[in-house]
Amino acid sequence: MNLIPNFIAESDAQVLENWLLNSTKVEWQQEHFKIYGREVLAPREIAWFGDAGLNYRYTQLDHPTHGWPEPLAQLRDRLQMEIGQPFNFLLLNKYADGSQYMGWHRDDEAGCLGDIASLSLGAVRRFAIDLSADYAEQVLRESVDLANGSLLVFDGRQRHCLRATKRPVGMRINLTFRNLAL
Numbered sequence: 001m002n003l004i005p006n007f008i009a010e011s012d013a014q015v016l017e018n019w020l021l022n023s024t025k026v027e028w029q030q031e032h033f034k035i036y037g038r039e040v041l042a043p044r045e046i047a048w049f050g051d052a053g054l055n056y057r058y059t060q061l062d063h064p065t066h067g068w069p070e071p072l073a074q075l076r077d078r079l080q081m082e083i084g085q086p087f088n089f090l091l092l093n094k095y096a097d098g099s100q101y102m103g104w105h106r107d108d109e110a111g112c113l114g115d116i117a118s119l120s121l122g123a124v125r126r127f128a129i130d131l132s133a134d135y136a137e138q139v140l141r142e143s144v145d146l147a148n149g150s151l152l153v154f155d156g157r158q159r160h161c162l163r164a165t166k167r168p169v170g171m172r173i174n175l176t177f178r179n180l181a182l
């Protein structure tokens with residue numbers, strides 16, 4: 001896991017956040033999941049982009065892609081150059097306040113290869129990851145506070161989550177660039 005605190009400048013983070021909130025190209029939606037037969041509303045909103053013709057299917061839902069709008073294509077190009085791996089899919093998460101979160105999970109479905117590059121915009125939120133080796137007796141959890149403009153590169157096969165908080169925090173948007181096996 002590698003944290004780069006100021007991957008993008010505050011002013012660029014603001015421009016990107018405004019675009020993500022206002023562009024008609026970004027279709028935010030709150031998904032429903034079925035858990036033990038019950039319909040549950042996800043405690044966040046999502047949007048997604050990727051190379052035309054892909055479909056990231058997880059939690060039994062399809063996420064088809066139709067290409068990259070300009071500001072996101074630029075960011076993907078920079079990440080590919082600096083991290084040295086391809087990214088063909090982007091999942092965005094929007095947390096309205098501290099009550100919204102992401103539970104513990106792994107991103108190993110649908111052939112997600114290599115590392116995930118995760119850019120944070122807006123409120124500081126705590127991310128936790130379980131770095132324990134498979135079958136280890138000792139649980140090795142690490143937490144990191146993700147601030148505006150920071151980039152976290154991590155292995156999506158390791159369990160991770162975004163904590164809820166009772167602190168009065170504002171909105172946060174998270175961009176997770178991924179490489180799906182074709």
Ligand SMILES: O=C(O)CCC(=O)C(=O)O
Pocket residue numbers: 091093102107118127146160161162174176
């Ligand atoms: O919002 C975050 O930083 C976590 C996102 C995440 O866990 C995911 O997209 O898989």
